[in-house]
Amino acid sequence: MPSVTLTVNGKKATAEVENRTLLVQLLREQLGLTGTHVGCDTSQCGACVVHVDGNSVKSCTLLAVQAEGANVLTIEGLANGSELHPMQAAFREHHGLQCGFCTPGMVMSAVDLAHKNKNPTEHDIREWLEGNICRCTGYHNIVKAIKAGAEAMAGAR
Amino acid sequence: MAAVAIGAPVRRKEDFRFLTGKGHYVDDLNRPGQIHAYILRSPHPHAAA
Structure with missing residues (x-):
């Protein structure tokens, strides 16, 4: 079985995986990071979005072996202890979640948008959310x- | 005078865990020796097995 070494939320991790193991399976089943969700298994819903080397990626669409050497950030690594990341705090403040299942993917996707577009319009945001489904x-x-x-992220810089 | 609660927005208690990936969903259960079930339904409404 191939072995994969990657950095997850700042910590180095090595795991034996099958060739077909998906990154989300490695995160959830082997590393116990169940904050990243699988909502559809068909790469439509975006509940599994994580950052790989700074870009948002559907972790159900990437093989674990493709993440060799990569720097992965999941929802568990976003907050600074009990202090929420500005995007997490904004979701809380504006009631941007209900059951919370899509939320990790929404937040990770949103953080990537805010990195790439400091001042997104409503249109930019709605277009960006094409790959994230909330039910x-x-x-x-x-x-x-x-x-x-x-806005909070741009202000914090 | 006591604060008026009617109509006031209430911050949800559960949001912190959902926002930090600490929510617990059925698919997150992973017990030693856990088995999985899948329901396979008959394509026939009435038939002899």
Whole structure:
């Protein structure tokens, strides 16, 4: 079985995986990081979004072996202890979540958007969320949260 | 005078764990020796097995 070594949330991890093991399976089943969710298994819903070398990626679409040497950030690594990341805080403030299942993917995706576009418009945000599905609330408050979160991130720099 | 609660927004208690990836969903269960079930339904409404 191939072995894969990568950095996850700042910590080095090595695991034996099968050729077919997906990055999300490595994260959830072998590293116990169950904050990253599998909602659809068909790369549509975006609940599994993590950052790989700074870019948001659907971790159910990447083989674990493809992440060899990569720097992976999951939802568990975003907050600074009990202090929420500005994007997480904005989701909380603007009621951008209900059941929370899509939330890790939404937040990770939103953080990547805010890195690439300091001041996204509502249109930019809605277009960016094409790959993230929420089945609870609709997207109104999620969009509001991301706008506020992006502003907070730009202000913090 | 006590704060008026009616109509006031209430911050949800559960959001912190959902936002930090610490929510617990059924798919997150991973017990030693855990087995998985899948329900295979008959394509026939009435038939002899």
